[in-house]
Amino acid sequence: MYNKILIANRGEIAVRIIRACRELGISTVAVYSKADMEALHTQLADEAFCIGEALSKDSYLSMERILSVAIATNAEAIHPGFGFLSENAKFAQICEKCGLDFIGPSSEVIEKMGDKAEARATMMKAKVPVVPGTKTPVFYADKAKNLANEIGYPVMIKAAYGGGGKGMRIAKSENEFEGQFQVAQREAENAFGNGTMYIEKYVSNPKHVEVQLIADKFGNVVTLGERDCSIQRNHQKMIEESPCVAISDKQRKKMSEAAVKAAKAVGYESAGTIEFLLDENGDFYFMEMNTRIQVEHPVTEMVTGIDLIKEQIRVASGEKLSFSQSDVALKGHAIECRINAENPEKGFRPCPGKITQLHVPGGNGVRIDSAVYNGYTIPPYYDSMIIKLIVHGEDRKTAIRKMISALGEVVVEGVTTNIDFQYDILNHSEFQNGYITTDFIPKYFGEYVTH
Structure with a gap:
């Protein structure tokens, strides 16, 4: 150690x-x-x-x-x-x-999985289902359009070296393809210094479901269930939960097996996440691998009782995983809300400034991950997330009620936050019934969505 x-x-x-x-x-x-x-x-x-x-x-x-x-x-x-x-x-x-x-994983693995086009090719070779799309990266709009015509519209244009929703655009027809491609490519060049792109079939109304895994230096790979991260704005996650209520135990097993295949295909070590798109028919497709700990890892910790950061440190130091797949059991339901210093009514404009009053909730099954305090000044230079509020309940219904209660206790004065917006989402009947896909916010809260 x-x-x-x-x-x-x-x-x-x-x-x-x-x-x-x-x-x-x-x-x-x-x-x-x-x-x-x-x-x-x-x-x-x-x-x-x-x-x-x-x-x-x-x-x-x-x-x-x-x-x-x-x-x-x-x-x-x-x-x-x-x-x-x-x-x-x-x-x-x-x-x-x-x-x-x-x-974290080796530099070779980070490079391989960071190149989205190469990651897709690796997954196809490992027989992990992927969204139909280009097998090699593209750089020129005319060639990309020909490939998009073969795939069939709508298509998703993505930066090969990207993340966080940047360098991504949907083209619904051949007529708008080149314009969308050029916008996505410019954004990719500005954000990542690389304009290499790839094209894949756009899956309409999917769920964004990711499988958490951790692997040691001895070839052991264990999955720790899945997270539903479908509540997003411009590809930025807002609310995450575990487990995903839309999948069966059989689907969970298949997704976990696919995640293990993916990790073993690249010799993965450390904590990592395989992100899948789950379509309306219940079929899932590899989207990308995050070769790091995720923002939303606490919901997995809450339902498994496993400290992912500690385990990540242990395996990096050369220790074997302290548990096996048979030791992992999902208990209850966990939800995380990302509280950001931003104004949803003004295009989610960041709101840095001094926190003049702060109160956060507590109690059984309530967790706060944060670095802010009374009198703290939020700088304007970094991400606007200031608090992660996580709750755990015996089932999803209980967890939602607990989160609504906890959000109602949060007080952050001096800056504007998205707390009320989160509260509105949690109280929406479709969310409470579990009918959530990645288009939930554009569909029900379109007045807030910016492009």
Whole structure:
């Protein structure tokens, strides 16, 4: 086991990792930008070092500065959390060369699964179902249009090196294809520095269902159930839950087997997630693999009782998984709401600023993952998520009621949040009945949707 770990992240995930390390008896090193001098993770870590200016490129994305701190403090490993450098193959490779363990999969696996086109090809070879689409990446609109005509409209245009909903557009016909392709490609180039694209058949009204897995260095791969992440705005998740009420035990088994196939096909180690689209007929298709811990991992922890961060650290240090597939049982139902400092009525515009009053709920089956506190000033430079509110109940109906109750207790004054919007979603009859797909928000809350 490690003696010291550097956390190359900020906010609630940095706090989450620090707490897990404390429980494992591991010392922690935090890094922070000048904008985060008063951030909670800098106060909780054993050591904290400023690595640059407020902008991410000058701090949390600066590999050289992060590695310099890790080496100077004698850290043995780096936990990247999610976002920032967590899926950067180059960063993982440099960590390896510097003798630092990257708490995640190898750089080769990150690179392979980060290239969406190559990931699709790998999954097809492993006989994991994939959405019909291009077998190789494309760069030019005219060639891409010919391929789209073969696949059949509507199609989804996606960045080969992307995520977070960026570089994605739907083309409903041949006439609008080139325009949508060019918009998606420009966005991909701006966001990821790479305009390589691929095309796949657009699955209408699907559910977004992902399978959590974790694998060790001894070839053991275990799945920990699934999460329904269908409540999204512009491909950004808002509410997640586990398990997915729309799938049967038979489907769950098939999806888990497919996820294990996918992980073994690339020699995966660490925590990871296989994302699937579930169509109206109950068929599922591989969408992508997230080679990191997910924002929504707490709902899986709530229904399995397994601490994913601790287990991720253990397997990175060379230990075998502390449990087998037969030990995993899903108990009850968990829901997570992402509370963001944003204004839904103004196009979800971020609302940074000082929190003048804060109250969060508690009680049996209620969990808060956050890094904010009374008097904390939310900086304008990073993601607007400030609180993850997670609840657990004996069944979905109980969990929904508990979440509605918990949301009603949350008080965040000084900034605008999306709490009321979350509350409206949870109280919607279609949500309560489980009739949710990725078009839920555009369909029922179209006045809020921005493009």
